Amino acid sequence: MLQVIGAFEKLKYMVECTSKSNGNKEILPIFLDVEPDDVKLKTNLYRKTLSKCQKSEAKSWEKALIEVGKIKGWNLNKDESQVDLIQSVIEAVLDKLNDIYKNVTEHLVGVDDRVEAIIKILDVESDSVKFLAIHGMGGVGKTTLAKVIFNQLSSRFQGCNFLSDVRESSEQHGLVHLQKQLLSEFHDSRFVDKIKEVDDGINMIKRVLHNKKISHCS
Structure with missing residues (x-):
C-alpha cells in the first residue's frame, strides 16, 4: 500500500x-x-x-x-x-x-570553444538578467551559434523562445507581431491575441514574465 x-x-x-x-x-x-x-x-x-x-x-x-x-x-x-x-x-x-529544439548542421567544426565561452558569460545559475549580443559579418554563423547555445540551455529555464529574423519580421509585420510571437510561448493565446498596441505588449510582457526564469534568443 x-x-x-x-x-x-x-x-x-x-x-x-x-x-x-x-x-x-x-x-x-x-x-x-x-x-x-x-x-x-x-x-x-x-x-x-x-x-x-x-x-x-x-x-x-x-x-x-x-x-x-x-x-x-x-x-x-x-x-x-x-x-x-x-x-x-x-x-x-x-x-x-523538435518543436523546441532548433535544427543545426551536424558535426559543426570550431563552435565548441565559442559555445563554452558564451555559456560561461551567461552564468545561467545567476538570478540576474543577462543580455548578450553576438555580432559579425553576415554568413559567419551567428544564428547557428545562437541555436546551439539555445538547445543546450533551454532545459534549465521555465520557458524558452527563439525568434529568428527579428529585423525583417519587425519591418514587415511591426513590433506588435514580435511581441505576440514572444508571449505565445508563455501565455494563453486568447490573451496574447488581444494585444493591439506596443504599449499593450510591453505591459503584458512585464506581467507575464515577471519573476520567471526564461531564455530568449533573437
Missing part, C-alpha cells in the same frame, strides 16, 4: 508541475498493466486503496489520477508488442522536442 501511495504522490506532483508550466511541460502516460478506466477511478482497482487514506489526501490523488486518465497515452495491454510501444513513445517525444 505504501508503494501505491508513493506513486499517487508522485503523480500529483507531476500534474501540479504541468499545470504551472504554461504549456511547457506535458504528461505522456503509459498504462502498464492497468486500463485508462482504472486510472479514471471507474473501477475498484485504486478506489479500495484511496478509501483507506485520509480524505484530504485521497481527494488530491483522485483529482490527479482522473486528470491523467483523460490524457491519450499508450496501453501496453493493447499494443502489439513492447518494442512497438517503445518505438512509438520515442517518436512522440522526439516530435515534441
Whole structure:
C-alpha cells in the first residue's frame, strides 16, 4: 500500500508541475498493466486503496489520477508488442522536442570553444538578467551559434523562445507581431491575441514574465 501511495504522490506532483508550466511541460502516460478506466477511478482497482487514506489526501490523488486518465497515452495491454510501444513513445517525444529544439548542421567544426565561452558569460545559475549580443559579418554563423547555445540551455529555464529574423519580421509585420510571437510561448493565446498596441505588449510582457526564469534568443 505504501508503494501505491508513493506513486499517487508522485503523480500529483507531476500534474501540479504541468499545470504551472504554461504549456511547457506535458504528461505522456503509459498504462502498464492497468486500463485508462482504472486510472479514471471507474473501477475498484485504486478506489479500495484511496478509501483507506485520509480524505484530504485521497481527494488530491483522485483529482490527479482522473486528470491523467483523460490524457491519450499508450496501453501496453493493447499494443502489439513492447518494442512497438517503445518505438512509438520515442517518436512522440522526439516530435515534441523538435518543436523546441532548433535544427543545426551536424558535426559543426570550431563552435565548441565559442559555445563554452558564451555559456560561461551567461552564468545561467545567476538570478540576474543577462543580455548578450553576438555580432559579425553576415554568413559567419551567428544564428547557428545562437541555436546551439539555445538547445543546450533551454532545459534549465521555465520557458524558452527563439525568434529568428527579428529585423525583417519587425519591418514587415511591426513590433506588435514580435511581441505576440514572444508571449505565445508563455501565455494563453486568447490573451496574447488581444494585444493591439506596443504599449499593450510591453505591459503584458512585464506581467507575464515577471519573476520567471526564461531564455530568449533573437
